[in-house]
Amino acid sequence: MRRPYLAANWKMNKTVSEAEAFLGDFIQQLPDADADVVVCPPFTALGPAVEACEGSQVRIAAQNMHEAGSGAFTGEVSAQMLSELGVSAVVLGHSERRQYFGETDEALARKLVSAFDAGLEPILCVGESEAERDAGDTAAVLTRQIEADLAEIGNDRLASVVIAYEPIWAIGTGRTATTEQAQEACAQIRELVAARSPEAAEAVRILYGGSMKPGNAGELIAQPDVDGGLVGGASLDPADFVAIVEAAVA
DSSP: OOOOEEEEEOOSOOOHHHHHHHHHHHHHHOOOOSSEEEEEOOGGGHHHHHHHTTTSSEEEEESOOOSSSSSSOTTOOOHHHHHHHTOOEEEEOOHHHHHHHOOOHHHHHHHHHHHHHTTOEEEEEEOOOHHHHHTTOHHHHHHHHHHHHTTTSOHHHHTTOEEEEOOGGGSSSSOOOOHHHHHHHHHHHHHHHHTTOHHHHHHOOEEEOSSOOHHHHHHHHTSTTOOEEEESGGGGSHHHHHHHHHHHHO
């Protein structure tokens, strides 16, 4: 049995005070769940969020990082900087980073190595656009991304990568992949990992990341190859994210 994994991606939402208020409410409401529960605030709130979660089961992840340890990269942060704050994980390759900021598979391959070397758990995002889905290219896109993004990760580390399948056409649109579509894509991702290491494929956690809400979380996570969720809009409300965690462990 793979331990469920629920990550809240707040994107560019919540000030420090708002993050502290959310976490105070969320931790109070959260039952003792047999799951990994991760919150991904903006950079400005990472330190206060780590402090707010001390003594709880909630861990804090960053939404991005640079591949280099230091250098002339204005506006960026390194894996070591995140690790020093007490951050335990980092989201890499979110579709918005790929689409709006030109993030490439080659850069992501280097970022994964840097994250591991700094003791951070990488949450790697992959997924296809609406045009790619409609053209029947979902399998080809996932194959390209998984093979390129994990190219520099040894088989001994494969199982420790958390992979989030996010159909871009279902992010922030209110449109959700059917349970069959989510399962099919997550199963393909597991098969791609298995091509390198069957043992890693059995252990790797694969999340669904497209408009997951309290009303559909249970059905999605019940699929055999869906091990949790990377939750966007629904994670901005403490009660909604608690309900999603509860659905994952029900």
